[in-house]
Amino acid sequence: MEKAISTMRFYEEQMRIWDPLNECMGREELAMLQFTRLRDTLNRAYRNVPCYQNKFRSLGLVPEDIKGLSDLPLIPFTTKEDLRLNYPYGMFAVPLREVVRIHSSSGTTGKPTVVGYTRHDLNTWSELVARFMTAAGVTEDDIVHIAFGYGLFTGAFGLHYGAERIGASVIPMSSGNTDKQLMIMQDYRSTAVVCTPSYAMTMADRMEKLGIDPASLALKVGLFGAEPWSEEMRREIEQRLGIIATDNYGLSEVMGPGIAGECLHRCGMHIFEDHFIAEIIDPETGEVLPSGATGELVLTSITKEAFPMLRYRTRDITRLDYTPCACGRTHVRMKKTMGRSDDMLIIKGVNVFPTQIEEVLFQVEGCEPHYQLVIEREGTMDTLEVQVEVNEAIFFDEMKKQRAFVDLLEKRLFSALGVGARVKLVEPSSMPRHEGKAKRVIDRRHL
Amino acid sequence: MKVEQISIFIENKSGRLAEVTHVLGTAGVNIRALSLADTSDFGILRLIVDKTDQAKSALKAGGFTVSKTEVVAVEVPDRPLGLYGILEVLDRGKVNVEYMYAFVERCGGNAVIIFRFDNPEEAIRVLTANGVGVLAGERVYSM
Ligand SMILES: [Zn+2]
Numbered sequence: 031m032e033k034a035i036s037t038m039r040f041y042e043e044q045m046r047i048w049d050p051l052n053e054c055m056g057r058e059e060l061a062m063l064q065f066t067r068l069r070d071t072l073n074r075a076y077r078n079v080p081c082y083q084n085k086f087r088s089l090g091l092v093p094e095d096i097k098g099l100s101d102l103p104l105i106p107f108t109t110k111e112d113l114r115l116n117y118p119y120g121m122f123a124v125p126l127r128e129v130v131r132i133h134s135s136s137g138t139t140g141k142p143t144v145v146g147y148t149r150h151d152l153n154t155w156s157e158l159v160a161r162f163m164t165a166a167g168v169t170e171d172d173i174v175h176i177a178f179g180y181g182l183f184t185g186a187f188g189l190h191y192g193a194e195r196i197g198a199s200v201i202p203m204s205s206g207n208t209d210k211q212l213m214i215m216q217d218y219r220s221t222a223v224v225c226t227p228s229y230a231m232t233m234a235d236r237m238e239k240l241g242i243d244p245a246s247l248a249l250k251v252g253l254f255g256a257e258p259w260s261e262e263m264r265r266e267i268e269q270r271l272g273i274i275a276t277d278n279y280g281l282s283e284v285m286g287p288g289i290a291g292e293c294l295h296r297c298g299m300h301i302f303e304d305h306f307i308a309e310i311i312d313p314e315t316g317e318v319l320p321s322g323a324t325g326e327l328v329l330t331s332i333t334k335e336a337f338p339m340l341r342y343r344t345r346d347i348t349r350l351d352y353t354p355c356a357c358g359r360t361h362v363r364m365k366k367t368m369g370r371s372d373d374m375l376i377i378k379g380v381n382v383f384p385t386q387i388e389e390v391l392f393q394v395e396g397c398e399p400h401y402q403l404v405i406e407r408e409g410t411m412d413t414l415e416v417q418v419e420v421n422e423a424i425f426f427d428e429m430k431k432q433r434a435f436v437d438l439l440e441k442r443l444f445s446a447l448g449v450g451a452r453v454k455l456v457e458p459s460s461m462p463r464h465e466g467k468a469k470r471v472i473d474r475r476h477l
Numbered sequence: 478m479k480v481e482q483i484s485i486f487i488e489n490k491s492g493r494l495a496e497v498t499h500v501l502g503t504a505g506v507n508i509r510a511l512s513l514a515d516t517s518d519f520g521i522l523r524l525i526v527d528k529t530d531q532a533k534s535a536l537k538a539g540g541f542t543v544s545k546t547e548v549v550a551v552e553v554p555d556r557p558l559g560l561y562g563i564l565e566v567l568d569r570g571k572v573n574v575e576y577m578y579a580f581v582e583r584c585g586g587n588a589v590i591i592f593r594f595d596n597p598e599e600a601i602r603v604l605t606a607n608g609v610g611v612l613a614g615e616r617v618y619s620m
Contacts, residue, residue: 134564242584401546420519420542427484427546427593428575430516457488459540 045294045357048164048196049157052304053359056453060360064307065099067332072096072105074339078123082108082340102307105319107328108342110143113283118144124336134182142182143283146336152191155288157191158302162291165300165357166276167251168222170197175220177229184286185256188222192288198222205229208236208477214396218456219248227259227267227275235272244272253278254285255257258367260389277366281346284329284339290364298363305333308362309341310350313371323382324349326371327364345370347383348476359428375471377405377412380449384470387416389450390442394424394435400458407475414451416443479547480591480614481529485522486542489515497522497536499526504535509620514579523578525550525591527618549597550580550617552587552610555585562591564608566584572596572604582620584612 045055055063072093075082081459085106086092090462096104113121122129130149134142147155168174174193180202192201203211203220205225211233214220223230230252237244238393249271255278267275280287289306290299301308306329308320313326327344330336346367355363369383376382384403400419404413418424418439426432436453443451485492489545494513501508501524526532529545538567538605555557567574573595589612595598604611 206608251521288598333542420541422544425486425544427482427521427544429516432519432521455486455488457486457540458542459491 033346038067041420046123046164046167046169047358049159050358052303053161053300055360057360060303063304064332067304068099068102068307068330069093069340070252071095071330071332071334072308072340074123074335075340079113079121079338081121088146090294099307102309102330102341103139104331105341107316110283110343110345113143117141119146120335122146124148129185129336132182132361133184133196133282133286135184145184145282145285148335151285151334151336152267154260154305155188155285156191158196158285158288158305159188160195160289160400161302162276162278162434163189163192163196163198163222163253163290165293165359166222166253166278167274167294168193168196168198168253171199172196172221172251173201173219173248174198174222174224175201175211175213175215175218177203177205177223177225177233178242184280184282185224188280188285188287189253191470193222193224197337198268209240212237212240212242214472215247215249221248221269222251222253223249223273224253226256227254227263228257229277230254230267230271231263234267238270244270247272249273251276253291256281258385260370260385260392261366272360274356278316279364281329281342284331284344285334289329293355293359295356297355298365300355300359300361301350301365303361306331308364310348311343313345313347313374321352327367336380343371346370347371347374373471375405375473376404377414377447378449380447382414382447386446387443390439390446393442394439401470403471405473405475412475414449415454416451417454417456420455421458424455478549478605478611479597480525480550480612480617481595482546482548482591483524483526483529483533483536484544484546485536486522487489487522488547489519489573493521496539497541500539501526501532504531506532506535506600507580510578510580510589512591514576516549517609524532525580525617526597529618546593547597548605549594550590550603550614551590551592551602552584552612553590555583555586555588559588563590563604566603566607566609567600570607571598571604574598578615580620584620589617 076093103341128148129146131147134144174390176186180186204209252273252275264275276292278287278291281290290301292299309328310325319325328341329347331339347365347369349365351363369385374381402417404415439453507527514521533543546610575593577590577592601611
């Protein structure tokens with residue numbers, strides 16, 4: 031009985047909502063709020079950002095033409111290329127004197143993208159991070175261990191200010207030095223950890239090596255983001271670290287973490303729609319897709335002062351779910367991102383992402399996902415070959431077992447992709463690796 | 478009574494088999510028996526060598542995927558129905574043979590066959606109980 035009461039109390043605690051007024055707003059009221067805010071943002075962006083003004087003018091459009099949310103598709107897209115062309119401050123909608131913080135996106139290809147925040151923007155950012163941290167069960171009693179790198183990258187500061195807003199105790203660990211991370215975790219009794227999902231795996235590996243029992247730590251929840259990860263990986267992290275692993279979503283260009291985050295029902299990340307309008311488009315045609323369709327996520331910020339984003343093409347492929355969530359929040363949920371629209375392959379007319387293949391390989395125990403996809407066209411038919419590097423865990427001395435393994439992979443790939451793939455086992459290290467990153471796709475169809 | 482065998486994954490492309498023998502030769506390893514099972518894509522090369530551990534580490538260093546398994550070396554009378562007699566013993570003992578191949582050397586008047594069983598202990602028990610000669614590892618490596 032006592033146990034039942036404490037469990038109940040635990041759930042009540044965990045199911046807190048940071049800002050119920052806004053997070054549980056009726057959808058009609060939300061739409062009205064969105065439009066008012068969109069109109070203000072449009073006016074400011076049009077007035078202060080030449081890039082937006084030029085885009086509108088070239089279409090013969092003025093902000094007044096947007097008379098309702100349904101006119102949103104009239105607004106031209108903003109792309110990474112626009113940000114690059116206006117580097118460093120060209121997209122800012124306020125004078126630099128009003129900007130109190132500057133961050134940037136990673137800039138893996140060429141120059142990074144510079145983004146700015148006014149004092150009001152920082153306040154909004156902290157509030158939104160506080161929302162998803164609360165949704166993941168973090169409270170003022172928690173000790174939040176932040177293992178994102180502090181610097182230009184938005185991750186660490188975003189989570190830091192959000193955790194402080196909740197009133198939690200923040201340990202600004204920054205990234206790297208895993209042994210030290212684990213020591214601090216043990217000594218300071220960290221209860222929540224913030225990092226990338228892959229770093230969580232690195233920590234779990236190291237703990238195993240050092241013989242640290244996860245049960246001896248005080249950790250109970252992990253807030254993971256900044257890279258796509260699979261449900262398989264979630265299960266593995268949860269099991270190996272003995273925590274609840276939650277997902278959150280953000281893009282430096284749009285704000286950083288705090289665009290969307292999971293509640294404890296973990297059925298998609300609630301997008302904080304009172305600050306961002308989300309659309310799903312066909313990445314090929316740019317057409318807005320009907321509710322529930324899978325496609326590229328497009329985001330419009332409707333409260334940001336320094337760096338407003340109008341219909342920003344995120345390149346992330348996902349799906350939106352408008353069905354009500356058991357947590358009481360009314361905001362739409364986005365599924366884990368399936369990949370990037372720039373990585374998407376169309377094989378026999380079916381959309382295929384390398385990450386889907388990675389997930390299948392990951393599920394097969396011991397199979398490190400060193401793989402390569404080779405797509406060819408025989409006549410008018412596309413063929414997909416998945417080359418998987420053999421390692422000791424998936425090498426069997428008996429031919430029938432080795433064949434059965436190939437058959438299993440082929441069956442799993444077919445059910446995951448919806449298109450047949452031939453699996454070819456290859457010797458280790460037979461795939462070229464460039465700067466540590468393997469080239470995953472060889473498409474010979476257009477040669 | 479068991480014999481150590483190494484198995485190597487090789488892609489079916491020219492030169493790989495030669496590469497394996499080159500790696501072994503350079504490491505001073507002598508091959509006693511071998512068998513190659515292959516499909517159109519890949520093959521599994523199985524070897525009995527004089528220095529198993531040395532062979533394994535040399536191949537691993539050469540980038541090959543290698544595993545070690547235990548097999549049983551059986552003396553087979555070198556006459557008609559010699560092999561039949563042994564297979565018949567195994568069959569009666571309900572011992573399942575995964576695969577088998579012949580040894581290169583002869584042992585006195587007998588040929589030597591390598592067997593891979595899913596239950597080697599049981600197989601050895603059945604064979605010896607029926608008077609079939611099973612060779613020890615040390616004997617095989619130095620033949
Ligand atoms: Zn929810």
